[in-house]
Amino acid sequence: xxxxxxxxxxxxxxxxxxxxxxxxxxxxxxxxxxxxxxxxxxxxxxxxxxxxxxxxxxxxxxxxxxxxxxxxxxxxxxxxxxxxxxxxxxxxxxxxxxxxxxxxxxxxxxxxxxxxxxxxxxxxxxxxxxxxxxxxxxxxxxxxxxxxxxxxxxxxxxxxxxxxxxxxxxxxxxxxxxxxxxxxxxxxxxxxxxxxxxxxxxxxxxxxxxxxxxxxxxxxxxxxxxxxxxxxxxxxxxxxxxxxxxxxxxxxxxxxxxxxxxxxxxxxxxxxxxxxxxxxxxxxxxxxxxxxxxxxxxxxxxxxxxxxxxxxxxxxxxxxxxxxxxxxxxxxxxxxxxxxxxxxxxxxxxxxxxxxxxxxxxxxxxxxxxxxxxxxxxxxxxxxxxxxxxxxxxxxxxxx
Numbered sequence: 001x002x003x004x005x006x007x008x009x010x011x012x013x014x015x016x017x018x019x020x021x022x023x024x025x026x027x028x029x030x031x032x033x034x035x036x037x038x039x040x041x042x043x044x045x046x047x048x049x050x051x052x053x054x055x056x057x058x059x060x061x062x063x064x065x066x067x068x069x070x071x072x073x074x075x076x077x078x079x080x081x082x083x084x085x086x087x088x089x090x091x092x093x094x095x096x097x098x099x100x101x102x103x104x105x106x107x108x109x110x111x112x113x114x115x116x117x118x119x120x121x122x123x124x125x126x127x128x129x130x131x132x133x134x135x136x137x138x139x140x141x142x143x144x145x146x147x148x149x150x151x152x153x154x155x156x157x158x159x160x161x162x163x164x165x166x167x168x169x170x171x172x173x174x175x176x177x178x179x180x181x182x183x184x185x186x187x188x189x190x191x192x193x194x195x196x197x198x199x200x201x202x203x204x205x206x207x208x209x210x211x212x213x214x215x216x217x218x219x220x221x222x223x224x225x226x227x228x229x230x231x232x233x234x235x236x237x238x239x240x241x242x243x244x245x246x247x248x249x250x251x252x253x254x255x256x257x258x259x260x261x262x263x264x265x266x267x268x269x270x271x272x273x274x275x276x277x278x279x280x281x282x283x284x285x286x287x288x289x290x291x292x293x294x295x296x297x298x299x300x301x302x303x304x305x306x307x308x309x310x311x312x313x314x315x316x317x318x319x320x321x322x323x324x325x326x327x328x329x330x331x332x333x334x335x336x337x338x339x340x341x342x343x344x345x346x347x348x349x350x351x352x353x354x355x356x357x358x359x360x361x362x363x364x365x366x367x368x369x370x371x372x373x374x375x376x377x378x379x380x381x382x383x384x385x386x387x388x389x390x391x392x393x394x395x396x397x398x399x400x
Contacts, residue, residue, distance in 0.1 A: 010109065018303030048130075086106075105311075106272060111245055129212060173233065177308055280292065
């Protein structure tokens with residue numbers, strides 16, 4: 001016999017947990033089911049590659065709420081439940097266990113899954129495709145001082161983990177296909193400076209290269225690269241980006257593209273179904289274009305917004321998220337279209353260390369990155385919203 005809930009949230013991450021708050025702001029009594037594939041209570045992901053490694057946060061502090069919160073808000077938890085099928089006509093979801101749940105309103109907050117390497121040995125036991133808490137726990141358990149690690153990937157996760165492991169006194173080799181670290185967001189002049197910082201810290205950089213095979217020699221991993229390098233290490237971590245989880249949406253015949261396609265109210269293509277967080281392809285109002293965003297602040301706010309709309313708010317999503325990263329002593333906050341293919345103008349107080357980078361298209365500010373400049377996100381958002389043409393002279397000193 002299926003159980004029916006007023007609201008079903010599929011996805012036990014930040015967007016899903018935030019949706020519960022949004023629902024309860026407008027509907028104190030409706031029944032809620034939160035189904036998550038992981039066995040853990042919903043938690044924050046950023047500390048997994050940042051503060052947990054630096055001793056700035058304890059493991060128990062990454063959980064968004066304790067079980068008492070869900071009890072107090074009358075939320076039924078189905079943890080460790082992988083939902084495999086959606087039937088919009090019957091308004092049901094079915095888990096791989098065979099359990100079927102009915103819904104009044106449904107939120108797909110299924111996030112993303114880690115990209116994997118389709119090379120010989122890419123599926124070897126012990127290679128960590130870093131994404132969730134279990135990946136952190138596994139890596140933390142083997143990442144002892146003096147051990148060696150290969151980190152594949154030069155984007156956010158790869159760069160943050162390489163720094164974290166280096167700070168924890170491991171010997172780190174990075175392999176990535178681009179010429180420079182974080183080359184999708186950092187302009188080449190900044191990427192070069194950040195990469196030099198990594199090299200100065202003792203991180204071995206194999207740029208413009210990629211693994212072609214992995215094997216084992218006893219307890220050691222052997223990584224061979226396209227350019228002929230052979231690296232022996234105790235640990236291999238892969239962080240090469242993510243793919244939006246869309247199988248459930250596809251099973252229900254929802255429109256998908258670069259994510260689950262939603263309108264300004266975060267509604268998917270079938271009535272009563274919403275999507276939010278990493279997997280949602282939504283109209284980004286401030287930029288005037290559809291986007292999919294994989295950041296903490298976005299999941300936090302869009303999840304709550306979707307929850308409110310499920311409960312009847314019918315509010316267009318207008319929030320403009322920001323994101324952040326810490327790469328050794330270099331940290332930044334950024335908002336908007338932060339894409340290294342755009343024209344950039346850097347207003348440095350200290351070159352390639354402290355200052356503001358503006359990302360421009362046809363003279364208009366599309367994105368802003370504040371490097372070691374803090375608490376200025378709202379000022380950056382306002383500049384993007386204005387959509388005015390600007391000159392470098394106008395940008396100098398605009399944000400300090």
